[in-house]
Amino acid sequence: METFWFIAIGFMLTMYVILDGFDLGAGIVHLIAAKSDDERRSILNAIGPVWDGNEVWLLAAGGTLYFAFPLLYASSFSGFYLPLMMVLWLLMLRAIGIEFRHHIHHPLWKSFWDVVFSIASILLTIFLGAALGNVVRGVPLNTDGYFFEPLWTTFTVVPEAGILDWFTLLMGLVAFATLTAHGANYIAMKTSGKLLKRSRAISRIAAWGVLATSLLALIAVSTIRPQIWHPYSAHPWGFIFPLIGLAGLGGMFYFHQKTSDTAAFLSSTAFIAGMAASTAFGLYPNLLPASTSPEYSLTIFNTAAGEYGLKVGLVWWIIGISLTCLYFAYLFYSFRGKIKLPAQGEGY
Amino acid sequence: MEDAFIINRLQFAFTIMFHYIFPQLTMGLGLLIVVLKGLALWKGDQRYNESAKFWAKIFAVNFAMGVVTGIPMEFQFGTNWAKFSVFAGGVIGQTLAMEGVFAFFLESSFLGLFLFGEKKLGQVGHFISAVFVFLGSWLSGYLIVATNAWMQHPVAYSTAADGSVQLASFWGLLLNPWAGWQYAHTMLGSVITAAFVMSAVGAYYLLANRNETHGKIFLRVGVIAGLIASVFSAFPTGDIQGKNVAKHQPVTLAAMEGLFETKRGAELVLIGQPDMDKLKIDNPLHIPRMLSFLTYNRWKAEVKGLDAFPRENWPDNIPLLYYAYHIMVGLGTIFIAIMAAAAFLLWRRKLYSTRWLLWILMLAVPFPYIANTTGWMTADLGRQPWLVYGLMRTVDGISPTVSAGNSLFTLIGFMGMYTLLGLLFLFLVLKTVFQGPGSAHGEAVN
Numbered sequence: 001m002e003t004f005w006f007i008a009i010g011f012m013l014t015m016y017v018i019l020d021g022f023d024l025g026a027g028i029v030h031l032i033a034a035k036s037d038d039e040r041r042s043i044l045n046a047i048g049p050v051w052d053g054n055e056v057w058l059l060a061a062g063g064t065l066y067f068a069f070p071l072l073y074a075s076s077f078s079g080f081y082l083p084l085m086m087v088l089w090l091l092m093l094r095a096i097g098i099e100f101r102h103h104i105h106h107p108l109w110k111s112f113w114d115v116v117f118s119i120a121s122i123l124l125t126i127f128l129g130a131a132l133g134n135v136v137r138g139v140p141l142n143t144d145g146y147f148f149e150p151l152w153t154t155f156t157v158v159p160e161a162g163i164l165d166w167f168t169l170l171m172g173l174v175a176f177a178t179l180t181a182h183g184a185n186y187i188a189m190k191t192s193g194k195l196l197k198r199s200r201a202i203s204r205i206a207a208w209g210v211l212a213t214s215l216l217a218l219i220a221v222s223t224i225r226p227q228i229w230h231p232y233s234a235h236p237w238g239f240i241f242p243l244i245g246l247a248g249l250g251g252m253f254y255f256h257q258k259t260s261d262t263a264a265f266l267s268s269t270a271f272i273a274g275m276a277a278s279t280a281f282g283l284y285p286n287l288l289p290a291s292t293s294p295e296y297s298l299t300i301f302n303t304a305a306g307e308y309g310l311k312v313g314l315v316w317w318i319i320g321i322s323l324t325c326l327y328f329a330y331l332f333y334s335f336r337g338k339i340k341l342p343a344q345g346e347g348y
Numbered sequence: 349m350e351d352a353f354i355i356n357r358l359q360f361a362f363t364i365m366f367h368y369i370f371p372q373l374t375m376g377l378g379l380l381i382v383v384l385k386g387l388a389l390w391k392g393d394q395r396y397n398e399s400a401k402f403w404a405k406i407f408a409v410n411f412a413m414g415v416v417t418g419i420p421m422e423f424q425f426g427t428n429w430a431k432f433s434v435f436a437g438g439v440i441g442q443t444l445a446m447e448g449v450f451a452f453f454l455e456s457s458f459l460g461l462f463l464f465g466e467k468k469l470g471q472v473g474h475f476i477s478a479v480f481v482f483l484g485s486w487l488s489g490y491l492i493v494a495t496n497a498w499m500q501h502p503v504a505y506s507t508a509a510d511g512s513v514q515l516a517s518f519w520g521l522l523l524n525p526w527a528g529w530q531y532a533h534t535m536l537g538s539v540i541t542a543a544f545v546m547s548a549v550g551a552y553y554l555l556a557n558r559n560e561t562h563g564k565i566f567l568r569v570g571v572i573a574g575l576i577a578s579v580f581s582a583f584p585t586g587d588i589q590g591k592n593v594a595k596h597q598p599v600t601l602a603a604m605e606g607l608f609e610t611k612r613g614a615e616l617v618l619i620g621q622p623d624m625d626k627l628k629i630d631n632p633l634h635i636p637r638m639l640s641f642l643t644y645n646r647w648k649a650e651v652k653g654l655d656a657f658p659r660e661n662w663p664d665n666i667p668l669l670y671y672a673y674h675i676m677v678g679l680g681t682i683f684i685a686i687m688a689a690a691a692f693l694l695w696r697r698k699l700y701s702t703r704w705l706l707w708i709l710m711l712a713v714p715f716p717y718i719a720n721t722t723g724w725m726t727a728d729l730g731r732q733p734w735l736v737y738g739l740m741r742t743v744d745g746i747s748p749t750v751s752a753g754n755s756l757f758t759l760i761g762f763m764g765m766y767t768l769l770g771l772l773f774l775f776l777v778l779k780t781v782f783q784g785p786g787s788a789h790g791e792a793v794n
Contacts (some may be wrong), residue, residue, distance in 0.1 A: 049460035054413065058454045063420055067445035070512075077426025077433075078747035085420075085426055085758045089765055092416040096772065099412040103776050146430070148749035168428030253713075258772035271742020305438040306514030314444065327457035334461060334468055 001302040001310050005068035006284060009318060015278040016057035016070045017128075018182075018269050023054055024045040025183015027094065027121025028108050028176070030114060032199045033187060037107075038341060044098060045339050046190040050331060051098060055091070060324075067313060071145055071303035079139060079147040080131070083163045087127055122176070129175025133168030136226055136279065138163070138291035139151035145298055157224055159291055165219055177209035178272060181252060185265040190339050200256070203264065207252045210271070214249070220251055225289070228282035237282045245274025308330055351752035353743050356428045359759040365421050365721055366766050369765055370414035372720050373443060375489050375535060376542025377407050379480035383569060385475045395786075399565050400478075402785030403546070408463055409776050412430040413769065415456075422448075428755065432735055432745030438494045438514035439458040439505050442521060443787050447491040455484030489538070490531055497527035499736050500727065500771070513739065524710070526596070528589045530727070536581035540683060543574030547690070548713045551706040559784040564700060567709075571694050574686040591691075593730065594643045598739065599657040600730035603666045605639055605654040614639040614651035618673070622667045627654070663732045672725035679719040686712060721780055 006008045026047050034040040066073040077084060097117030101110055141157060152162035155169075186201035188196050221228055232238050251267030283289070287303060290296035304310065381403050381549045388396035422444065425433050448541040458480035467475045498504075505761025515521060549571030551561030593600045602608075606617045616638035622631035640649040654662060665670050686708060693699040699706075735742040 002447050029549060030694055049464040052412075053453065053456040053460060055415075056448065056452045057678070058420060059422060059452055060445070063441075064446035066425065066433065066440030071434050073426045074430035074433040074747070077423060079429040081427050081747070081750045081754055082758070084423060085761065088420050089761060090421060092765060092769065095412055095416045096769065098775060099409065100772060102411075106645065143666055144748070146747075146749045148751075154411060181677065208690060233447035292698075305441060309438050309442060309515035312518040313445070316446060317449060319448070320453075324449065324453040324457075327453060331457045331460055334465055 001307065001314075002068075002304045003285070004314065005064070005304070005310060006280070006287075006300045009068065010063035010276070010280040010322075012057055012321075014273055015056070017063055017276060018272050019054035019057055019167040019245055020051070021179045021182050021272060022265075023051040023183070024121045024125050024181040025181070025185075025189055027117050027183070028125060028180050029187065029199065029202050030121070033156070033202055035197055037110060038178050040110070042191050042339050042341055043187055043193055044101065045341065046187060048098070049335050053331065054180060055095075055326065057236055064317070068305055068310060069287060069298075069300065069303040070305055072298050075141070075147065075298060076288055076304075077146050079149055080134070080163065083131070088123065090120045090124045090298035091121045091141055092126070094124065115251060125168075125175050125179050126172035130164060130168040131174070131287075132279065133171030133191075134163060135283070135288060136171070136221060136228065137167055138166075138168035138297075140292050141288070141290035141298065142292070144294065145303075147298070148340050167224055168184045169202065170213065170217055170220055174183060174210070177206055177213050178268070178275075181206035181210055182265070182268040182272065185252075185261060185268050188261040189265050192338055195325070196261075200259065200261070203252075204256050207249075207256065210249060210252070214275075223348075227289075228279075231282055238278075241274050241277040244272070245278060247339040248272070248274055259286065331344035352750065352755055353464065353746055355755040356746050356750075359428060359755060359762065361765075362726075363417065363424065363758065363762055366770070367414070367417040368721065368724060369717060370410050370417060371485070371489070372538040372541045373410050374407065374414050374538075375485045376538040376540070377410070377545070378485045379539060380477075380542050380546060380569060380573060381407060382478050382482045383573070385478045386541055387569075387778070389475055391473060395561055395565060398786040399562050402562070402780070404788065406461065406777055408459075409773065409780075411455075412457060415497060415772050417766070417769070428750060429745050430747035430749075432565050432740065435642075435740055435745070436499075436514055436736055438508070438523060438606075439502075440498055440504075442515055442518070443495045443498070444446060447488050450492060451484050451488035455488065466745055482693060488537065489535060490527075491514055493531040494522060494524060494527045495535055496727065497524045497530050500530075500731055501526035501592075502736055502739055511749075513736075519772050520789045526592060529592060531583055531759075533581060533589050533723075536577045536585060537575035537720045539573055539717070540581060541720060543570045543577060543687075544683075544709075544712055544716045546570035546576060547709045548711075551709040552781070553784070554700055555703065555706050555710060559786070560621055562785045567690075567699060568694065571690040571699070571709075574683070575691045578683040578687050582684060586677075586680065591643065594651075597730065598652045599654065599661055599667075600663060601643070602654045602657070603663045603669050604726060605651075606670045607651060608655060608668075610650065610653040610656045612640070612650045613637040613648045614643075617674075620781055622670050625665060631754050646790055650766060659784040661733070663730055665732065666682070669729040669732075671724060672722040672729060676719050676722040676726055679683075679715050679722075683716065683719070700759065708768065750773060 026043050030040065030043055036045050093116050096119060097113045099115035101300040134149070135156060135301070139149060142167050150162045153160055153297040155165050157165050181203050184199045184206060188199040188203060191199065247269030248267045248269070249269065252264055255267055285299045285301060286297050287300060288298040290298075354635070362717040365489065366516045384396050386391070386401065388400060425444075437700055458477045461469060462474065462477040465477065469477060498521060501524060503524050504515065504517040508514050550563040550566030550570060553559040554567070557600040590601070593604070594723055606620065606622050606629045607614055608629075615631050615635070615636045616636040617634045620632035620634070623630050627762050637647045640651055641647050643651055690699055690705055691697050692710060693702050693705060733741055733743070735745045
């Protein structure tokens with residue numbers, strides 16, 4: 001039962017990174033890929049109908065985490081207090097950047113929100129990567145299952161490390177490179193003309209960034225948390241996940257050559273899904289490893305809610321997520337194809 | 349620890365009061381947009397469609413504000429109230445997770461379709477997407493009210509070995525007897541807000557001699573919805589909600605009403621100031637025996653006063669609770685009067701030329717927001733000193749590792765951020781109102 005919820009939440013978080021990932025990525029490349037107002041509106045229209053729904057995957061994953069593993073939710077949210085609050089403020093700024101830009105047709109107003117949108121997207125991406133880094137590295141959990149991390153201490157991976165150290169920052173860079181490529185692939189798929197060409201160019205460069213940062217991260221993880229490989233030696237079939245990721249990365253390079261934008265986007269999707277699943281497989285059954293002592297680690301077993309609640313949840317979660325997949329399929333189907341830029345005043 | 353407790357409470361109070369400015373309009377306006385869109389389809393009248401489109405613009409800005417200010421609420425359960433989350437997550441995790449999985453996905457996907465897809469979906473499809481946005485927001489409302497209802501009146505749980513509570517009956521939680529009436533009352537409150545906002549814009553257009561055809565539609569829809577919602581919010585929903593409080597939280601009822609001594613034939617205090625040193629109401633204006641009648645339908649029934657309960661179980665801020673409750677009830681009564689007068693003149697076909705009432709309707713906009721806010725203050729100050737009524741004290745719910753300094757840092761951050769958001773929101777909504785429906789910019793939309 002606990003394992004089911006581990007997979008369910010892993011699935012929701014992966015969906016979040018894939019879906020909100022491309023609109024975060026669109027925000028990262030917004031200022032460089034799009035130069036004119038029309039091009040910027042194209043980017044915003046490409047994500048306009050979907051970004052809010054994409055972000056809901058994070059909220060719903062958070063809600064499900066709260067429901068299935070309340071102790072983990074309480075411990076990690078209070079322990080990561082400051083960075084989470086900053087993530088909230090960035091989410092707010094980014095959302096109003098998207099929503100408020102098109103209300104006033106004045107170049108200063110628009111430039112201001114373009115910059116807010118882009119900076120918030122960049123910082124959010126790095127923070128999300130760093131958050132994953134913290135989970136992989138482990139945090140100083142005490143006997144009651146709580147901890148508190150400052151934003152930074154010495155930027156080294158020591159027992160009393162902060163949220164940001166060289167390792168978590170490296171993970172932030174992995175996220176940054178990955179979502180840049182992913183977002184640029186999405187924009188290339190949805191647009192045409194100069195914007196399409198610039199997005200392709202960005203995506204090509206970013207793919208090299210993904211390769212370089214991922215290799216560094218792989219070495220770093222193996223030194224900092226070699227335990228992440230234990231599940232793989234016990235169950236070698238788990239290697240399928242890194243292989244999917246690897247195939248995705250290869251696909252990105254291959255389809256850039258072929259200038260097939262949709263296939264490149266699907267490749268970056270596969271890379272994200274493969275890497276997320278690999279991390280989850282390596283962590284299982286831990287949810288938040290302790291850097292203090294392994295027996296303080298929060299696992300799916302010592303943080304789970306009551307048996308009855310988890311069983312009932314099974315029913316509504318499966319129904320709810322199936323419905324959600326239907327809405328999303330319909331939503332993306334309705335807005336398929338290249339963006340046709342609407343007149344000023346409509347959309348963005 | 350004491351400092352951290354107070355700052356955590358202030359932060360939650362501040363962020364939720366600011367947040368609830370938006371969902372109350374979202375839920376009410378979601379319904380009214382469905383009405384306008386339905387009228388447009390039914391009558392084949394373009395003016396209704398333009399009206400729906402005008403309100404959709406305001407809805408979109410308002411919805412975005414509701415989303416961005418809503419995320420901190422979910423986060424704060426974990427960040428600032430970790431002990432509470434560990435204690436109660438096994439029960440209220442159900443409703444909170446269901447809100448994400450059912451309501452938020454429904455709302456956000458169909459809002460994308462509603463705002464961007466009119467041409468692609470056709471008129472009927474567009475109407476259906478409006479209905480789904482409305483359903484999503486009302487479902488979200490139910491799951492949140494059910495969560496609050498469980499904190500007011502915990503049911504359907506069992507206590508686990510580690511002291512936490514766990515769900516014992518799914519339907520027991522969802523059909524908590526407290527939740528149904530609280531929900532009806534809350535939703536009617538949100539329709540009142542939307543109705544007053546819509547009427548106010550209509551009244552402004554008529555007073556300013558502009559967009560008069562649309563102004564009349566706004567007034568008609570706003571006044572009719574406003575009258576129905578104001579009446580039902582007082583009776584039966586407000587009345588039954590009061591009786592529920594009397595039954596399950598008698599000490600809260602005594603504090604709300606400012607009743608310090610237990611008595612038969614208790615009077616209803618209309619106005620007066622609670623004096624917590626002398627334990628009496630100063631300068632009271634009251635109706636004899638009315639409280640007994642309202643609570644138990646008998647003029648001579650005994651109503652328990654604060655003296656019947658140990659002081660450690662009294663709500664910890666009785667004057668504020670008392671004022672919040674009296675403001676809510678007072679405003680609710682005034683709303684019925686305003687909307688009844690407006691509906692009467694609408695029926696006599698005189699509303700559009702009755703300038704004094706149009707002025708009142710235009711200037712009344714802030715008051716439903718105040719009434720909704722003070723209503724929630726009544727519910728949640730009345731619940732004190734409990735976080736979960738009778739099970740967990742509020743002081744025991746905070747995060748053990750977050751220091752007062754860190755909480756204050758984020759509280760100040762939220763205050764700054766929300767000042768900015770609030771100003772931008774007002775600016776954009778007023779701009780949309782001044783631009784008007786079906787205007788030059790509106791033409792480009794078609």
